[in-house]
Amino acid sequence: MKLQTLGCWGGYPYQEQGTTSFLLTGEDGFTLLIDCGSRALNELEKIMSPLDLDAVIISHYHPDHVADLGVLRHYRQLYPKDQWTPRVLPIYGHTEDAHEFAKLTIPDVSEGIAYGPNQAFTIGSFTIKVMKTVHPVPCYAMKIAEQATGQVLVFTGDTGYFDGLADFASGADLFLADVYFYEGKENHPAHLTSKEAGLIAKEANVKKLILTHLPQFPEPHISPDNHLETLRQQAQHWAERIPVELAQPHKVWDLGDLT
Ligand SMILES: [Zn+2]
Numbered sequence: 337m338k339l340q341t342l343g344c345w346g347g348y349p350y351q352e353q354g355t356t357s358f359l360l361t362g363e364d365g366f367t368l369l370i371d372c373g374s375r376a377l378n379e380l381e382k383i384m385s386p387l388d389l390d391a392v393i394i395s396h397y398h399p400d401h402v403a404d405l406g407v408l409r410h411y412r413q414l415y416p417k418d419q420w421t422p423r424v425l426p427i428y429g430h431t432e433d434a435h436e437f438a439k440l441t442i443p444d445v446s447e448g449i450a451y452g453p454n455q456a457f458t459i460g461s462f463t464i465k466v467m468k469t470v471h472p473v474p475c476y477a478m479k480i481a482e483q484a485t486g487q488v489l490v491f492t493g494d495t496g497y498f499d500g501l502a503d504f505a506s507g508a509d510l511f512l513a514d515v516y517f518y519e520g521k522e523n524h525p526a527h528l529t530s531k532e533a534g535l536i537a538k539e540a541n542v543k544k545l546i547l548t549h550l551p552q553f554p555e556p557h558i559s560p561d562n563h564l565e566t567l568r569q570q571a572q573h574w575a576e577r578i579p580v581e582l583a584q585p586h587k588v589w590d591l592g593d594l595t
């Protein structure tokens with residue numbers, strides 16, 4: 337399967353680039369949008385028709401993860417009916433915020449489907465397990481395995497460090513981690529630091545660590561010049577032999593061919 341970055345800033349869009357959203361495409365062509373942050377629809381349109389999107393999964397309902405969910409559905413709702421046959425878009429989300437979950441469903445356009453931590457579920461050709469994270473609002477990390485290839489993606493959603501995250505990520509080909517903070521802010525209640533992500537990647541023995549939910553600005557003690565490379569180097573130090581990369585809009589990883 338192939339993972340493509342649509343947006344990777346944390347919190348808010350910046351300098352014409354958007355917030356968390358990734359497109360996962362299976363060997364069979366099935367397309368799953370993971371979170372739908374700001375600008376996701378514009379970026380998706382550069383890759384494929386939003387009419388052809390098969391499903392969406394949402395980690396949590398903070399605006400930087402759902403900002404474009406409304407307009408994605410307007411696109412499919414308002415597109416001329418003589419030019420496509422409307423299909424209801426399944427949107428998977430948790431039910432711990434009943435108001436937000438209810439908003440996932442628009443009759444004839446989209447259907448909210450509940451997920452929970454107690455059992456694995458299937459979306460198209462993917463088998464998915466979720467785990468609750470440490471965040472100010474309920475949020476879920478997800479482990480997505482492709483049935484045909486056995487390839488595994490683990491996405492942390494938004495999370496602070498907790499025991500169990502390395503276990504959850506163990507054996508992942510690609511580990512996509514929320515790293516909103518530089519080393520030195522460990523045990524934050526909402527996001528991981530570069531050091532924590534590196535340590536988890538090493539313990540989980542993943543094939544590659546990708547940093548996302550990136551900070552727009554460095555800490556005051558870190559030079560603003562190419563500060564995201566500093567973030568990456570911090571994670572790389574703790575991840576040791578596990579390769580670490582930054583997410584960037586349109587960057588693509590083929591999970592069957594990670595170098
Ligand atoms: Zn976020």
Ligand SMILES: [Zn+2]
Pocket residue numbers: 396398471494
């Ligand atoms: Zn959040």
